[in-house]
Amino acid sequence: MIAVLCGGVGAARMLAGMQAVVDPGAIIGIVNTGDDTELHGLHISPDLDTITYTLSGVANPTTGWGLTGDTFRAMQALERFDAVTWFRLGDADLATHLYRTGRMREGATLSEVTAEISRAWGLRVRLLPMSDDPVRTRLRLEGAQEVAFQEYFVKLRHSVVVDSVRFAGAEVARPAPGVLAALEAAEVVVVAPSNPVVSIGPILAVPGVTSVLTARRDSVVAVSPIVAGAALRGPADRLLVELGGQASAPGVARFLSAWVGTLVIDEADADVAGEVEAAGVKCIVAPTVMRTPEMAAGLARTVLGTAGMDLGPSGGAPVAPGA
Numbered sequence: 323m324i325a326v327l328c329g330g331v332g333a334a335r336m337l338a339g340m341q342a343v344v345d346p347g348a349i350i351g352i353v354n355t356g357d358d359t360e361l362h363g364l365h366i367s368p369d370l371d372t373i374t375y376t377l378s379g380v381a382n383p384t385t386g387w388g389l390t391g392d393t394f395r396a397m398q399a400l401e402r403f404d405a406v407t408w409f410r411l412g413d414a415d416l417a418t419h420l421y422r423t424g425r426m427r428e429g430a431t432l433s434e435v436t437a438e439i440s441r442a443w444g445l446r447v448r449l450l451p452m453s454d455d456p457v458r459t460r461l462r463l464e465g466a467q468e469v470a471f472q473e474y475f476v477k478l479r480h481s482v483v484v485d486s487v488r489f490a491g492a493e494v495a496r497p498a499p500g501v502l503a504a505l506e507a508a509e510v511v512v513v514a515p516s517n518p519v520v521s522i523g524p525i526l527a528v529p530g531v532t533s534v535l536t537a538r539r540d541s542v543v544a545v546s547p548i549v550a551g552a553a554l555r556g557p558a559d560r561l562l563v564e565l566g567g568q569a570s571a572p573g574v575a576r577f578l579s580a581w582v583g584t585l586v587i588d589e590a591d592a593d594v595a596g597e598v599e600a601a602g603v604k605c606i607v608a609p610t611v612m613r614t615p616e617m618a619a620g621l622a623r624t625v626l627g628t629a630g631m632d633l634g635p636s637g638g639a640p641v642a643p644g645a
């Protein structure tokens with residue numbers, strides 16, 4: 323079994339690549355819920371939904387989130403009111419949030435609803451929220467104002483300087499059922515190319531997670547989300563710098579080195595492989611930018627091969643995603 327620590331878009335593509343090269347039933351995605359928010363009375367879990375839609379082949383390829391071809395009539399109608407409309411929820415996407423919220427009001431846990439939503443979409447990868455308890459990423463901006471994650475990310479388009487980040491509720495959150503067991507039992511733990519600060523950070527803040535990972539550091543492999551000194555999208559590069567690190571593959575290695583044994587870095591960063599190793603992290607250089615499903619499958623083979631995994635008689639030859 324393979325456990326994968328997941329943020330949103332980068333993780334979704336990585337999981338799609340993985341399920342093309344190994345039995346999807348052997349993959350467990352442990353997903354960040356620090357981005358979760360409540361809007362219009364609905365529980366929104368952006369990273370879980372991005373992964374679900376991507377693995378179902380219905381994610382909007384341009385944005386990476388939401389459903390292809392979705393319409394926004396409900397959002398237009400909401401504009402009449404004093405309601406939050408900067409966080410765009412498509413009409414068909416709303417069905418996911420309505421269902422999730424309704425089930426949680428009936429007493430279902432986020433894990434239970436996640437399993438139901440996964441089943442309804444026919445996912446073969448198993449998705450676990452990192453916790454069923456609320457953990458909410460909050461960022462203190464330069465000037466001391468604190469904002470919720472989506473306000474920073476979507477409303478302010480992350481074009482503001484961050485002084486510090488905290489994960490409200492994490493200290494009392496329990497790992498969701500199956501999370502620690504998966505992290506203990508997995509042949510390899512993969513850290514998807516996700517924002518290390520605000521996508522992987524919240525998962526690590528859930529009590530028990532870091533110590534399990536540290537104890538098995540040699541079989542934890544991460545993919546650098548920083549390529550040639552920059553994030554492919556989003557604020558990962560700036561956040562690393564603002565919080566005292568460096569926006570580079572070695573910077574990522576130093577950020578994760580307490581519990582990551584191997585870092586896969588992009589070919590564009592081959593010249594800094596030595597610096598990654600100097601941080602005490604084994605370094606693998608490979609193409610890491612998942613522009614196509616084939617490239618995602620190739621990266622999955624690299625990552626799992628690093629862990630010495632047997633990719634089966636086909637040698638893990640790429641097959642169509644979702645096949």
Ligand code: GDP
Pocket residue numbers: 328329330331332333335369515516517521545546547548549552553554555556558559588610611612613
């Ligand atoms: P979210 O989608 O906003 O939740 O963000 P993620 O947690 O997925 O993080 C996005 C990060 O993943 C950014 O830092 C990107 O640079 C990185 N990323 C996204 N796609 C890829 C990819 O194909 N390859 C690599 N190496 N990094 C990626």
Ligand code: CA
Pocket residue numbers: 329330331357368369521
């Ligand atoms: Ca996210």
